[in-house]
Amino acid sequence: MRTIGIIGGGQLGRMLAMAAARLNFRTVILEPQPDCPAAQVANSQIVANYDDEAALAKLAEACDLITYEFENVPVAAAERLARALPVYPPPKALEVSQDRVTEKQFLNGCGIETARFHAIDDQEQLEQALADFSGIGVLKTRRLGYDGKGQRLFHHKTDDAAGAYMALGNVPLILESFIAFEREISIIAARGTDGAIACFDPAENIHRNGILHTSTVPASVGETTTAAARAAAATILEALGYVGVIGVEFFVLADGTPIVNEIAPRVHNSGHWTEAACVVSQFEQHIRAVTGLALSDGARHSDCVMQNLIGDDIEDVPAWLAKPNALVHLYGKSEARPGRKMGHVTWLI
Known part of the structure; x- marks a missing residue:
């Protein structure tokens, strides 16, 4: 064994x-x-x-x-x-994904479109970059940010940027241009040791306070958008010599064009729906990939919505358990805290 x-x-x-x-x-x-x-x-x-x-x-x-x-x-x-x-996935995938500037340079080098960006190493560079973006953008730490942490939004050109670099910790930052998107989707994809690639259907994601709230499948996108997102995921997997499951997040523009927001070299929160709506979940898919077993084709048998249970949402579990077609998955955490993911529920629709 x-x-x-x-x-x-x-x-x-x-x-x-x-x-x-x-x-x-x-x-x-x-x-x-x-x-x-x-x-x-x-x-x-x-x-x-x-x-x-x-x-x-x-x-x-x-x-x-x-x-x-x-x-x-x-x-x-x-x-x-x-x-x-x-x-698996290879260390190169970690190196690329741990720095937002490196990640975007990698994606652009693969011919994949992202938001425009500037690397920021001091307050002066921040002010110059904001001027280039007409005072509007998303300022993020280059490393270690997640679930909306380590970010600041500049909504208007009149927003005061004074002290913003220091406020985010005097660490390397990235300023990204705003993307006028209609929705957010993600693709969960996998590549095996033999190079085979399989993708699950795209999920449409809604965030609250920077944390994923729900993922709905099918997403409200057309076949052209889905095909483009799958192709981008496959390009990333091939370029990294990847083995395992990856999460790729996209902004979808009004014309249906998917723009990559970020990649996660691991199983992903927006793929939790697969354990209820697919025969093979993203977790089993990852284990199959890294151990050299055959990949599932990623087909789903049901439409569904996955919702994170965050903080005090754990108190709603008895009500969720009483609902038909709902699969509840708890994470074994003893203490509920604001913003802490305690579990998730997926219901079939």
């Missing part, structure tokens, strides 16, 4: 471990938090930081291959592991 090492012990690692068990694989979690959500269902946990050399050596010795549940795994740690055993 082969063993898969999973770096990261949150809910995505938890669902990967559950999918791996169904296919007769063992899992070992590397995560500094004891009794993390993933360790509750995995075979064992190594309690250590992600860059702990002794822990990485122990993980490599215990496993046949390594994957990860989040994109902020230290690249050096992934490269160290890759010298000893397969690491």
